[in-house]
Amino acid sequence: MKRLLSALPALLLALAAPARANLSVTAETDRGTVEINGSVYLTVTVSGDSASVPEPKLPNMQNFNVYDSGRSQSISIINGRITTTVSFTYILTPRFLGLQRIPSISVFNGKEKAVTPEIEINVVKAGQPRQQAQPAGRPVRRPPPAAGRPQPAAAGAAADPIFIKAETDRRTAYPGEQIDLSVKFYTSVPLSSNPQYVPPSYKNLIAEDLPPVRNGETDIGGTRYAYSEIRTALFALSPGPAEVRPMTVEVQVPSGQPVDPFDPNFFQNMMAMTGGQGQTKDFHTEPIRLDIKPLPSPQPEDFSGAVGNYAVTASADRAEAKTGEAVNFSVAIAGSGNLKPVTAPKLPDLPDFKVFDTMSSLDIKKEGDVISGKKTFTYILVPRAAGRKTVPPVSFSFFDPRAGVYRTVKTDPVVLQVDKGEEGAKSVYFTPGQGQTSVTASGTDIRYVSDRANTPGLARVAAGIGALPLWAHVPPLVLLALAFWTARLNRFKSANPLLFRFRRARSEAFRDIEEARALIKAGKNNEAVSVIYDSFMDYLSDKCGEKVGALTMKKAADLVRARFPRASDRALDDIRELWAALELRHFSPEASAAEGTSDLAGKYELLIELLEKELRK
Amino acid sequence: MSLAKPLLLLLLLAAPAAAYDRSELAEFNDLYRTGRYEEALTGYRDIVAKEPEDPWGYYNAGNALFRLNRPGEAVLYYAKAFRLDPRSSDIRANLDFALRQTGQTLVPENVPAFLHYLYYFFSEAELKALAILLFWLACLAGTAGFLLDGSRPGLAAGRAAAAAAALMLLSLGWLEARRAASPFSEAGVVTKQGGTRMLSGPGENFKTYASAPEGRLVKILDAADDNYYEIGLPREGIKGWALKSDVTRI
Numbered sequence: 001m002k003r004l005l006s007a008l009p010a011l012l013l014a015l016a017a018p019a020r021a022n023l024s025v026t027a028e029t030d031r032g033t034v035e036i037n038g039s040v041y042l043t044v045t046v047s048g049d050s051a052s053v054p055e056p057k058l059p060n061m062q063n064f065n066v067y068d069s070g071r072s073q074s075i076s077i078i079n080g081r082i083t084t085t086v087s088f089t090y091i092l093t094p095r096f097l098g099l100q101r102i103p104s105i106s107v108f109n110g111k112e113k114a115v116t117p118e119i120e121i122n123v124v125k126a127g128q129p130r131q132q133a134q135p136a137g138r139p140v141r142r143p144p145p146a147a148g149r150p151q152p153a154a155a156g157a158a159a160d161p162i163f164i165k166a167e168t169d170r171r172t173a174y175p176g177e178q179i180d181l182s183v184k185f186y187t188s189v190p191l192s193s194n195p196q197y198v199p200p201s202y203k204n205l206i207a208e209d210l211p212p213v214r215n216g217e218t219d220i221g222g223t224r225y226a227y228s229e230i231r232t233a234l235f236a237l238s239p240g241p242a243e244v245r246p247m248t249v250e251v252q253v254p255s256g257q258p259v260d261p262f263d264p265n266f267f268q269n270m271m272a273m274t275g276g277q278g279q280t281k282d283f284h285t286e287p288i289r290l291d292i293k294p295l296p297s298p299q300p301e302d303f304s305g306a307v308g309n310y311a312v313t314a315s316a317d318r319a320e321a322k323t324g325e326a327v328n329f330s331v332a333i334a335g336s337g338n339l340k341p342v343t344a345p346k347l348p349d350l351p352d353f354k355v356f357d358t359m360s361s362l363d364i365k366k367e368g369d370v371i372s373g374k375k376t377f378t379y380i381l382v383p384r385a386a387g388r389k390t391v392p393p394v395s396f397s398f399f400d401p402r403a404g405v406y407r408t409v410k411t412d413p414v415v416l417q418v419d420k421g422e423e424g425a426k427s428v429y430f431t432p433g434q435g436q437t438s439v440t441a442s443g444t445d446i447r448y449v450s451d452r453a454n455t456p457g458l459a460r461v462a463a464g465i466g467a468l469p470l471w472a473h474v475p476p477l478v479l480l481a482l483a484f485w486t487a488r489l490n491r492f493k494s495a496n497p498l499l500f501r502f503r504r505a506r507s508e509a510f511r512d513i514e515e516a517r518a519l520i521k522a523g524k525n526n527e528a529v530s531v532i533y534d535s536f537m538d539y540l541s542d543k544c545g546e547k548v549g550a551l552t553m554k555k556a557a558d559l560v561r562a563r564f565p566r567a568s569d570r571a572l573d574d575i576r577e578l579w580a581a582l583e584l585r586h587f588s589p590e591a592s593a594a595e596g597t598s599d600l601a602g603k604y605e606l607l608i609e610l611l612e613k614e615l616r617k
Numbered sequence: 618m619s620l621a622k623p624l625l626l627l628l629l630l631a632a633p634a635a636a637y638d639r640s641e642l643a644e645f646n647d648l649y650r651t652g653r654y655e656e657a658l659t660g661y662r663d664i665v666a667k668e669p670e671d672p673w674g675y676y677n678a679g680n681a682l683f684r685l686n687r688p689g690e691a692v693l694y695y696a697k698a699f700r701l702d703p704r705s706s707d708i709r710a711n712l713d714f715a716l717r718q719t720g721q722t723l724v725p726e727n728v729p730a731f732l733h734y735l736y737y738f739f740s741e742a743e744l745k746a747l748a749i750l751l752f753w754l755a756c757l758a759g760t761a762g763f764l765l766d767g768s769r770p771g772l773a774a775g776r777a778a779a780a781a782a783a784l785m786l787l788s789l790g791w792l793e794a795r796r797a798a799s800p801f802s803e804a805g806v807v808t809k810q811g812g813t814r815m816l817s818g819p820g821e822n823f824k825t826y827a828s829a830p831e832g833r834l835v836k837i838l839d840a841a842d843d844n845y846y847e848i849g850l851p852r853e854g855i856k857g858w859a860l861k862s863d864v865t866r867i
Contacts, residue, residue, distance in 0.1 A: 465750065
């Protein structure tokens, strides 16, 4: 018996709501009475005057397990007015006997709110137990062991009276490919109520319920178990690791005397128990890890991430139109796969039409544990000129995971006969009668969600710079300090040139001695003497801070004495002696033999060492 | 030149590429468009977990929360988006809209809107990055100035270093002023439905003497206690202690 509850609440809502309220919601079930091991279809229909309507917010229902069973959406555009109707279907499996209530279901679109009245469902006990369909929580009779036949030993998990098992049909998949998750709850003991399934959380996966719950019986290790199986379709979001995290089933196990599970009055006995006799227990599964493979490359140009097996069709809501009139052109993508993320195919260039906004509607089916359905994208086309106009084929590419290849399907071309319209029909107004009126703000609202998918470049760079470690900023500071020190040194050198000549005198003299010895070795004695003579004059000049070469020997000795009062007489005598010897050799080259020149270099070296000690400031 | 490659590498390491693709976002936006705000919110939260520097993840999550009639969390997410991209007109509009729903405004009364826009032109991350870049510029120009000491290019480099240092100090001052005075820095939002109680001390044994409504921006003055924040309401000039579970830091 089908209960339609929409008429009365709709009337009441229409009276209570403001005159311009356009959001409405109705709820109905396919039956008013259900057995404890059965299920009820709950359909919630939401209608609104915009392209999208909110999803109903289901209240917390402790007395039912709730499974999403799909949705269907329809959009109609009549005279520019959009009406959207979405039907959400849920499967409810009762947990307790007696009169159970489905509380009010509300929808809220940010401005308006609509609610449904409560629905009562009478949950009755099941008929005689059937061999094939046992509800979860139904206790199972243990068959007596056959005489003379050994009792098989319970193995692994089967040794436990209650356990839960989760498995997937595959461990590797492509992003968007359906992975079936099966969760089986086994019990060999009576339960105080139907178990409550707490869905797991997922990493890198999205989930779709695959109702209804399958119930049955099985024999594991000689023990008969009743089991309930909940199936879920999973779709990976991106390549890489994915995980089904542990899930939980809560059950109430009676702690008192066990009740015969196959007693015809089993549920009455169960209900007669007081709440204190039940004991809540949680059972958990192990996490399941999946490996998601990347989609192969290269990808078709118009590939937008759709995975599955689809066909595409195109149609217009009329075959004949006039210029300036709106034509609804629909592209429907139908097949198996997760249609939710499928985006609108790009229309080919349509020079004969103006193309307005796209709207989409989605119908999802879950037959045979396969997620399938149809997603329809509706474009508003307005013909620009009269004549026979053709909308070329629209192509759509998807990845077929079974074959492991990309496929591209195309629609047939759609032909429209366009007649010349009236002058006034050249513009399209989606709200008739408002074309000539001025814009009037009727309210304010938040702005729509953004489809920008990445962090802005400036923010990314700023975050990168801000995340640099502190030590990364030390090098410029070190460079600055080094440059500062170098500049200071250079300035000091410029301000004190004699000081640096005084300090450098010894090293330059020794360099000259080395040069002179090399010349002697090469047999160039005259050049060697010249080098030693010039070096000696430069040395004395650097030490005294005056050009000594222009002075006589006596004046030079006096200068040394004046600059360095503590210089010994021996040092001055050595200076005079070397000076005289060098002048002799320098100005009489014929007197300079190799042996004598070498002695001069030696004497000069010894004198430098002596003067370094004597000529101190 | 030898420093350029390691620095670029550091920047690339510090700024990872987008951790999600457009089809995921399209799916979540599709959920939002069809009114499945709770599922869309889960997706948007995944996005901000993967890419915490993306202001649009926070913005979209704020929208979903606003539709779910959770103004406190909506303000929180819009404020996070605003801190990351204060120039976006969409983010500013929705933050202002959500704040007005809770009796607040983005632009304080008596403050010209353009001055407020100018004050928040850069995000705090951008100001910090700007100060760091100016520090580098000042150091490198100063180095060139010292090395070319006494020459005309050296003088120009020295002037550039001084200008960069002055701008760096200005941006640091701006950043510190923002951190000290902005209602979005060192701040939190009351996210508990129905608001939070403000106690005179960090514990239930202290007297309740004020309450802060849901969605209210508060300054977090002290977070040392395990369970309580010391919060301040600058407009009212009062402060008190609120449970950390009731107030979420921006």
